[in-house]
Amino acid sequence: MTVLVRDLRPQVPADAEGFARVRRLALPYILFTPDSVRHTAAHVHPDARFRPLVAEEDGEIIGTAQVHLVHDSPEPGQGVLNIYVRPDRTGRGAGRLLARAAEEYLTDLGATRLLAWALDEPANRAFAERRGYRPGRSADFLRLDLAHGTLPPLPGTPPGIELRTAADFAADPRPLFELDAETVRDEPGDVDTEFSDYDAWVEEVWHHPLLHRELTVVACAGGRPVAFSVAYTDGGTGYSTAMTGTVRSHRGRGLAKLVKTHSLYRARAAGLAEAFTGNDTGNGPMLAINKWLGYEIRAREVRYVRELG
Template identity: 75%
Template sequence: MTLTVRDVRPDVPADTEGFARVRRLALPYILFTSDSVRHNTLHTHPDARYRPLVAEEDGEIVGTAQVLMAYDSSAPDQGLLNIYVRPDRAGRGAGTLLLRTAEEYLASLDATKVFSWVLDEPAHRAFAERHGYRAGRSAHFLRLDLAGGGLPPLAPTPPGVELRAAVEFADDPRPLFELDAETLQDEPGDLDLEPRDYDDWLTSTWNHPLLNRELTMAACVDGRPVAFTVAYTDGDGRYSTAMTGTARAHRGRGLAKLAKLHSLHRARAAGVTDAFTGNDTGNDPMIAINKWLGYEFCATEVRHARELG
């Protein structure tokens, strides 16, 4: 058995498809496709110094790592890495080799602290702890069986509120960017994130290959988006919520729940069978919305961190 680690070659389909396949097997709650792997490799902000890696066992891709600097954090010198190995190849050294390569790269960029998401399962947590990582906050993955019909009926739209799909903003998506930037500031997390600039948002979000503009819905007041839910789809019957939020001045009216409900009804009508989402364990309002929509907990991950060097 020969193990090697190398960079992803974004223009080689075997690399991007292999990366996506490992991620789907190891973490099926987050959508990855060959196109999204290629897009992330080529178009992540240059300041992130993003470096996706694959581990090969006898020439076959069996593990992946996403390695980057938290370029949009207000705290400097923070690194991020997420490692996943195909479940049937775990425990054979691929994860350790990926971790060592990733940490050496981040150290070369002068990262002083590294954050990593780890599945809340004994083997995964033990691996992280053996390598000096300590557990922090946690988050849940939730799944909704759309094929099974588990979804409340559509609710009426309140007076003065209009529901619009993101595709209707194709000529000028800036209002969606501004809403995204505001709601991102209130999202729970380990890092305080600075707003991205508009061009970065256009590249990383608006033009992302997983973004479904027909299913991404915004609740608008006076023609301006004030609540929204961002929908990703993979073309294989799977849907994932990338973000849901409401402008501060319009919270408490149920507008985010309304937008997400309509998005999910549209998704089911379009043939989507499985919907996934994720919530920080302390985000009780969003967890309550998702439970009302019919989502059920399916896994938990724990953010781990360690100081470098």
């Protein structure tokens, strides 16, 4: 049986469904749907030169790669390749072929530094290290049982803080863009990110098909958003926190815990059964919040980096 690598055809239903299926099987802690696959392919910023790839065996998609430049970083020349293969289809060469195609593409675009996430398992780590990548930061995937677990009591809302939802900003989401842009600059990671293109943010983030505006809780001070917990849902029973952040001027007041807890209460009331979140292992404040909420670690990923001479 021969494994072939080709470009994803996002508007072909079988391709979008196959891509989402591989991602769900390989990494069930991140929500993926055919609609989100199509949306990402259509709305990633052109400067990212986004190229999704699939590995196909006998007409079946068994591996995927998301390949792009980090266009919104102040440091140029960084490329990303995130590769996942169905757990029951490993050992067929799909990962190797996807990595080779992705590396060649990014190198041709002028990338001098490559970054890739790999599950913290011996086979995955060995695969990355054989290709010249070195381990960097790590991040945990966590799960919370909303259907059968017990959420802690809702924290009190500090004086001068009003809780709203993202739906309240439907007419003008720019204040949420400004909040997102400020908080993402302090997010722990191997890559510094800066949001500056509001129109691109609207298309890619605000109109993302997984974004649930009514479950996204925003803390406001004087009418200005100062903290938020962004909720994604998959149309079934899954809920995921896409981002939780607070502006620097309002940190240390418990606002991240406040908005995330309220979002989880709303999710449970809406009938969602399980909640997922991701946590950089060096982010102590969010580690503490997630532990207090009852999240349990299910897996870990390691960011691998390869410098190109």
